[in-house]
Amino acid sequence: MKKVLKYILFAVIALILVGTFVMLYRNSRPEAVVYKDIVATKGDISKTTVVTGKIQPRNEVNIKPQINGIIAELYKQAGEQVQEGEVIAKLRVIPDMSSLSSAQSRLRLSELNLKQAKTNYEREKALWDKNLVSNEEYDQVLQAYNQAQEERAAAKDALEVIRDGVSSSNSNGSATLVRSTISGLILDIPVKVGNSVIQANTMNEGTTVAAVANMKDLIFDGSIDETEVGTLAEGTPMQITIGALQNYSFDAVLEYISPKAVETNGANQFEIKAAVQVPEGRMIRSGYSANAEIELERVEGVICIEETALEFEGDSTYVYRKEADGKYTRIPVTTGLSDGINIEIREGLSEGDVVRGSRVLNEEA
Numbered sequence: 046m047k048k049v050l051k052y053i054l055f056a057v058i059a060l061i062l063v064g065t066f067v068m069l070y071r072n073s074r075p076e077a078v079v080y081k082d083i084v085a086t087k088g089d090i091s092k093t094t095v096v097t098g099k100i101q102p103r104n105e106v107n108i109k110p111q112i113n114g115i116i117a118e119l120y121k122q123a124g125e126q127v128q129e130g131e132v133i134a135k136l137r138v139i140p141d142m143s144s145l146s147s148a149q150s151r152l153r154l155s156e157l158n159l160k161q162a163k164t165n166y167e168r169e170k171a172l173w174d175k176n177l178v179s180n181e182e183y184d185q186v187l188q189a190y191n192q193a194q195e196e197r198a199a200a201k202d203a204l205e206v207i208r209d210g211v212s213s214s215n216s217n218g219s220a221t222l223v224r225s226t227i228s229g230l231i232l233d234i235p236v237k238v239g240n241s242v243i244q245a246n247t248m249n250e251g252t253t254v255a256a257v258a259n260m261k262d263l264i265f266d267g268s269i270d271e272t273e274v275g276t277l278a279e280g281t282p283m284q285i286t287i288g289a290l291q292n293y294s295f296d297a298v299l300e301y302i303s304p305k306a307v308e309t310n311g312a313n314q315f316e317i318k319a320a321v322q323v324p325e326g327r328m329i330r331s332g333y334s335a336n337a338e339i340e341l342e343r344v345e346g347v348i349c350i351e352e353t354a355l356e357f358e359g360d361s362t363y364v365y366r367k368e369a370d371g372k373y374t375r376i377p378v379t380t381g382l383s384d385g386i387n388i389e390i391r392e393g394l395s396e397g398d399v400v401r402g403s404r405v406l407n408e409e410a
Contacts (some may be wrong), residue, residue: 047375049234058370080403081349083354083399086349089386090381090384090389091342091343092382094339096336096339097339098268098335099263100329100332100333103262110254113244114221115241116136116239116254118238119237120133120135121231122231123234124336127225127257136223137221148203152204155197158193159190159194160195161214162192215238229257230258231257234256242405258331263329264321265285267317267335268314270313271312277317285337286337286338295321295322297319303315314327335346344381344382349388350387351388352388353402355388363378364393366399367398373401378391
């Protein structure tokens, strides 16, 4: 019995050794290399690029007050439509004390001049009625009296404008009312009731009371690299995609290419603008991030293969063409336009030729 067990143990050990040698032998044998066959076909190839940018109105106007003051009332809010000339806000005037004092002094002086001119006129008229003075002398005194009246009226208006923001003689043109200069959508009202605002002048840009734009006239504003801008031309069609609208896309037409580059992160970028064609009924908001796909070059009806079939050596490009006997022959080719996956073959291959592609792994074989 012990001898039988001994023989069985030797047999098991022998089988393990034989199996190990067989496995090592198989692993030491070179694997057969299998390649993917690629057929040269005729097709179209286009080279495109994607430009990031924003959607914004072509013209956005900042509405600013004509005088300094405090926001007393707001009649509109962001998101509402407004017509040209429509009132957006009303101001309460804060007069400049120096200007107010000057205006008051001017009014007092004009009243003194008017009083004196009236006295002269009444005296002169009494003499003229008795034919004691000439018509010429009377006309001069009358003219001085009329001028004094006009000066007092002007001084009074100036004082009212400085003090109240509007004169009694021109209440319809009140500077305390902030009106929209265009028709469109109110994008933003950055002020609140009680905020101080100042008018624009040579020393200050002034306070923006509202931003208004025509949202039916939109543009795409983006930047493109200097290596790609050379192939662009005004009038080139573009496809705009807005991620915030669940990849909603629409057409645009390139209408502006900046003549000057701006350096961004070490690369020269050129600003481009395109007129956006938004379908009726679709609301596009100002400031949406968007991508523009632009076709830079295109060839049609050319011989093309996958780029993975190419082999490079120095300045030359080669492929391995499959012959009738199943073997591959290394031949030079001349390439053209590439879209990143397929590439144009200008010389070296014909339609239907089979070339060696990438290596097929054991799992794929």
